[in-house]
Amino acid sequence: MRGLSIQGALSPEDKAVLLGLELNPRHMSASEVLWQESAVADLFCVVKEGWAYSYRNLKNGSKQILKFYLPGDIVGIRDFGFTRRLSSASMINKGVIYPFSYQQLFELFGRSNLAVGIMATAMRQQALLSERLIYLGKYSAHEQLAHFLYEIYLRLKRIGDVEDNSFLMPLTQELISDALGMSPVHVSRTFSMLREEGLVIRDRQHVKLPDPEALARLVEFNDSYIDELLPPTFSELLRARL
Amino acid sequence: MRGLSIQGALSPEDKAVLLGLELNPRHMSASEVLWQESAVADLFCVVKEGWAYSYRNLKNGSKQILKFYLPGDIVGIRDFGFTRRLSSASMINKGVIYPFSYQQLFELFGRSNLAVGIMATAMRQQALLSERLIYLGKYSAHEQLAHFLYEIYLRLKRIGDVEDNSFLMPLTQELISDALGMSPVHVSRTFSMLREEGLVIRDRQHVKLPDPEALARLVEFNDSYIDELLPPTFSELLRARL
């Protein structure tokens, strides 16, 4: 919050809240893990010394790093609004971190449950962005396009725009190519492959996924980030305020 | 906020705030631009009908799409906390959107300037993620690594860990390869190229950028997302509350 302080934007109450936070410096050794993906998400950390990084382990054995954290950075707000961690986090070298619970973050938000909701919504968007990054980094065009289509399918399904595994997708292959970072020509070829495998049927804007589960298996889809429900502990806290 | 409503987590005040928002549906035609990158950022939109997308125009003439927005999605919170847009946004087909000003978002945050700060911090992280996505998608290993190193350089400089254009980077080439989505072997080769061009000198963890400006030109670095200052209008609003 140094930025806000510099700009004189913190009220006495804000400052009191900040100063009232218990600082429990935790000394970390090199390579020490902060948390593993799918662990329960209940805190974030400010890095005081040392470097850290967040990453996702991939099915092919490698991993995709999402971000490096330098001193002063905050690790783990990305999972705010989720029940479980979407990615692992680990130290690179030895250092010191200050953990804060999401509950403390709640209190920082004051009385407004709406603010919590907005924050959670924003973090959900970031989760989608992270997933795309993961696929851009380490997967072939084939898996990327499959993942992309399955994501669209789930998002449309959530708002009731999927019927009989079919939906309307007003995207040209050029737009898709600009999203997935490949050439339009290759998008076309990849669509052909998916069609030959019986995974995707497409006629102009009409897309049908005959076997969504097969697609999901192909891309190992983690659909927790599509789900809009807040974790149970969140709901309790939010209701407790009413 | 449907999710919060479902969970019964909204207080009467929250609901009053929501219902008090003026809804000004705006009808958009296909391909109509919501905003261009580096335009002043002052609002976000909820998509009611139609699809939209946010993207970044690249120097090589193509563009990288960051996200597609479906009905119910929120376009443009990503720029909350920035003076100018980091990416353009545009409709795909025709549709309807509801614009809301960032000032309204402010008010949703209630009295807490801290909450605004946290939100802005989170959005800054998302901006970094977006930049990486852009480079993963459309740039060669050479430009990607250059961009990566320059980002680290700027972030370290901000916290005073750069001296004489040199800094300590405790990353192995394997970690870098996992971040940039390329093989460790290729990271090594790309480092060699940058060394031969006189752009990067590296000895184990010691990195020196003899000519940071040349690197910046190479990657067309947009450093606004590193900068931690909030836009002037923000500061005014925040101070007005004290």
Added chain:
DNA sequence: CGGTAGGTTGAAAACTATCAATGAACGTGG
């Protein structure tokens, strides 16, 4: 002193981009 982790280099294979040509669908105006 030897083991290990990290880095470099070479050659072959795989993947993807680019270029170019062709075809299908769609909207528009005559």
Added chain:
DNA sequence: CCACGTTCATTGATAGTTTTCAACCTACCG
């Protein structure tokens, strides 16, 4: 209703980038 231009999609051939596999080297650490 048809002709036409435009956009979008497909296919083939070639070139370029990146990966993989392998060997080798160096610095560091017990």
